[in-house]
Amino acid sequence: MIKHDEVLNENIDNKKTVEFNVNIPIDNLKKDNQKSSEEHDIIPMSKNSDKKVLVAFRDVKIGFYNHNQLAVIVPKLNLDIYEGEVLGLVGESGSGKTTIGRALLRIIPTQGGTIYYRNKRISGKLPHGEKRELKKKIQMIFQDPSACLNDRSNVDYIISEGLRAFHLYENEQDRLHKVSNSIAEVGLRPEHLSRFPHEFSGGQRQRIGIARSVIMNPELIVADEPISALDVSIRAQVLNLIRKFQQEKKMTFLFIAHDLSVVKYISDRIAVIYHGKIVELASAKRLFEKPLHPYTKALLTAVPIPDPRLEKNKKIEIYDGSCHDYSVDKPEFVEIEENHFVLANKKELEEYRKLL
Amino acid sequence: MQENDINVKTENEREIEISVKDLSVCFLSHGNKLHVIRNVSLDIYKGETIAIVGESGSGKSVFTKTFTGMLESNGYISSGTIMFQNEDLAKLKTSKDWLHIRGKKIATIFQDPMTSLNPLLRIGSQIIEVLRLHRGMNKEEAEKEAIELLRRVRIPEPEKRIHDFPFMYSGGMRQRVVIAIALACNPDVLICDEPTTALDVTVQTQILELIKDLQKEYNFTTIFITHDLGVVAGIADRVAVMYGGQIVEYGSVEDIFYRPAHPYTWALLSSLPQLADDGEALSYIHGNPPSFNEEIVGDAFAPRNKYALKIDYIQEPPMFKISDSHYAKTWLLDKRAPKVEPPKIVQNLSKKLNSMVIDNKKVGDNSD
Numbered sequence: 001m002i003k004h005d006e007v008l009n010e011n012i013d014n015k016k017t018v019e020f021n022v023n024i025p026i027d028n029l030k031k032d033n034q035k036s037s038e039e040h041d042i043i044p045m046s047k048n049s050d051k052k053v054l055v056a057f058r059d060v061k062i063g064f065y066n067h068n069q070l071a072v073i074v075p076k077l078n079l080d081i082y083e084g085e086v087l088g089l090v091g092e093s094g095s096g097k098t099t100i101g102r103a104l105l106r107i108i109p110t111q112g113g114t115i116y117y118r119n120k121r122i123s124g125k126l127p128h129g130e131k132r133e134l135k136k137k138i139q140m141i142f143q144d145p146s147a148c149l150n151d152r153s154n155v156d157y158i159i160s161e162g163l164r165a166f167h168l169y170e171n172e173q174d175r176l177h178k179v180s181n182s183i184a185e186v187g188l189r190p191e192h193l194s195r196f197p198h199e200f201s202g203g204q205r206q207r208i209g210i211a212r213s214v215i216m217n218p219e220l221i222v223a224d225e226p227i228s229a230l231d232v233s234i235r236a237q238v239l240n241l242i243r244k245f246q247q248e249k250k251m252t253f254l255f256i257a258h259d260l261s262v263v264k265y266i267s268d269r270i271a272v273i274y275h276g277k278i279v280e281l282a283s284a285k286r287l288f289e290k291p292l293h294p295y296t297k298a299l300l301t302a303v304p305i306p307d308p309r310l311e312k313n314k315k316i317e318i319y320d321g322s323c324h325d326y327s328v329d330k331p332e333f334v335e336i337e338e339n340h341f342v343l344a345n346k347k348e349l350e351e352y353r354k355l356l
Numbered sequence: 357m358q359e360n361d362i363n364v365k366t367e368n369e370r371e372i373e374i375s376v377k378d379l380s381v382c383f384l385s386h387g388n389k390l391h392v393i394r395n396v397s398l399d400i401y402k403g404e405t406i407a408i409v410g411e412s413g414s415g416k417s418v419f420t421k422t423f424t425g426m427l428e429s430n431g432y433i434s435s436g437t438i439m440f441q442n443e444d445l446a447k448l449k450t451s452k453d454w455l456h457i458r459g460k461k462i463a464t465i466f467q468d469p470m471t472s473l474n475p476l477l478r479i480g481s482q483i484i485e486v487l488r489l490h491r492g493m494n495k496e497e498a499e500k501e502a503i504e505l506l507r508r509v510r511i512p513e514p515e516k517r518i519h520d521f522p523f524m525y526s527g528g529m530r531q532r533v534v535i536a537i538a539l540a541c542n543p544d545v546l547i548c549d550e551p552t553t554a555l556d557v558t559v560q561t562q563i564l565e566l567i568k569d570l571q572k573e574y575n576f577t578t579i580f581i582t583h584d585l586g587v588v589a590g591i592a593d594r595v596a597v598m599y600g601g602q603i604v605e606y607g608s609v610e611d612i613f614y615r616p617a618h619p620y621t622w623a624l625l626s627s628l629p630q631l632a633d634d635g636e637a638l639s640y641i642h643g644n645p646p647s648f649n650e651e652i653v654g655d656a657f658a659p660r661n662k663y664a665l666k667i668d669y670i671q672e673p674p675m676f677k678i679s680d681s682h683y684a685k686t687w688l689l690d691k692r693a694p695k696v697e698p699p700k701i702v703q704n705l706s707k708k709l710n711s712m713v714i715d716n717k718k719v720g721d722n723s724d
Contacts, residue, residue: 092556093527201644202412231411232583236627236640243637258556261586265629265638302557304586306628307709308609311590316561
């Protein structure tokens with residue numbers, strides 16, 4: 001009779017010989033052994049990209065029940081988030097951008113389709129252990145830094161709450177060490193730890209919020225309008241922090257905002273969303289160079305330029321959804337050029353192609 | 357055209373609407389006296405749009421609240437005068453004194469349209485209330501006028517929508533209603549206290565356009581409070597930059613954007629994400645805005661200022677005149693001060709943004 005432990009060890013040994021140079025944490029191997037959820041083969045949306053897909057939305061439908069009637073906010077979402085990138089999600093209020101972020105975090109349920117995380121299904125019903133694991137891996141930064149921090153607990157408690165929940169520290173000393181490390185990373189000082197949120201300015205509070213999510217060492221952070229409530233001079237600090245964590249810790253960000261100028265600075269790729277549908281998705285640079293969808297153009301011209309001569313002579317475009325004729329020819333989300341997707345029907349696609 | 361006319365007139369020829377002299381405002385809080393506005397002087401000309409820029413806590417809202425006597429109950433004007441149509445507004449005390457000014461001659465639009473509208477009253481009755489009180493109309497006249505006002509602020513089907521409640525409107529529409537109420541008395545001065553901060557970018561441009569159009573129509577003076585420099589560039593004729601309860605620089609919009617002189621203005625401009633290069637960290641202002649708990653000695657911005665001189669910590673700089681329209685409060689402009697070049701980003705502002713506009717033109721071409 002072979003003991004269970006030995007089998008496990010054997011497996012580990014096998015794996016190690018196969019992938020010799022790869023440093024696989026033992027945690028992962030154990031999970032593979034348990035086979036609690038299947039791996040799926042996700043076909044990336046873009047054939048031209050060699051980047052690894054971290055999150056994949058496939059035909060995701062999100063809505064809310066109101067008096068037993070389903071109000072669909074996001075009808076059919078297809079989106080890839082690559083590992084290590086900052087994906088900007090832009091749209092006006094009510095377009096469903098926050099809803100998408102929340103569905104990814106499992107705060108609101110999906111009504112159809114699947115969300116995959118590292119090729120594993122994370123939407124719908126999941127075993128308890130996996131749900132817990134996801135909470136650790138996906139963190140969030142909220143819009144309003146004064147509303148998202150508990151006013152009655154001190155900064156030390158706020159930041160280490162996640163550590164406590166998952167027992168991610170060895171002893172009290174280790175916990176303190178981790179907390180003061182993370183607070184230093186966001187540019188605050190250790191003496192701030194004993195203070196309460198109301199003693200801080202908006203920018204500092206937002207940095208506490210960031211420290212709280214970053215201390216968990218997540219792989220993905222959903223940042224829901226993290227700078228909309230902040231002053232101009234403080235915005236820059238928070239944006240720099242996000243960029244720093246992306247570059248140094250290789251974290252992936254889903255950055256939700258309504259201001260294109262900010263998103264342009266921080267994002268690698270930008271998805272423009274209108275009424276729950278992504279109308280255009282491209283690299284930040286390309287989207288500004290060659291916007292195709294009329295709504296993207298309207299958004300671009302709406303961004304105020306800090307230059308009196310240019311701003312006063314600017315021509316503003318207003319988007320009207322009725323400019324599309326989708327009665328016969330239904331629109332599809334198509335990759336029109338490398339890594340540049342647009343929602344259009346066949347006739348529009350031909351027109352857009354001429355512009356490229 | 358209008359813009360050129362304003363530029364042709366020299367400062368002396370223009371009619372002054374509000375003249376603020378050495379205004380100081382104090383707040384009493386827990387036995388402390390907080391000196392929140394410190395000796396501010398500013399002339400606001402008739403028919404212009406002046407933008408007041410600064411971060412939160414710089415006193416920009418408090419400053420304009422003194423024009424309508426809407427300071428919080430623990431705040432008071434400790435010295436100075438506000439001359440408006442041959443009357444010193446700083447001397448007005450009771451609500452009765454204010455009645456012929458507030459809402460009638462000087463109207464305010466606030467940031468959050470939901471809190472400025474009464475959620476229990478219909479849109480129409482809120483406009484009619486103002487018309488009957490200030491313009492003495494009877495019910496029928498007032499209702500007609502209210503519909504006309506809603507049409508002016510481009511609300512579709514005003515005859516029907518006048519009976520709606522505020523919650524039935526979107527944020528942009530609510531702000532339009534607030535503007536309609538503000539315009540009900542044909543005010544001489546319209547104070548816009550961050551009217552678009554709570555709105556989306558696309559809605560923001562529409563509201564800004566509306567305010568611009570209405571200004572042409574009604575010829576009022578606009579005082580525009582904001583922290584968004586992009587908005588300032590689009591709407592303002594003149595700009596006043598506030599920091600630590602003082603105006604540190606003021607001038608025409610071109611002066612402020614193309615020839616800024618105060619280090620704080622430099623810092624504000626260079627923290628704009630529009631100006632950053634790809635992959636480059638944004639510059640930002642270190643430290644915190646000054647606390648009013650202690651008396652500020654010297655230049656309030658000195659502790660956060662890269663270019664601070666020794667004297668900045670000892671003595672407050674006077675207002676230096678740069679040109680007829682442009683003034684700045686920094687020792688760097690003194691003859692004895694060392695020559696300091698503004699940061700590169702600020703110097704290249706035009707060039708940098710021009711490259712962006714070429715993009716924008718392409719956007720325009722595409723649509724044609």
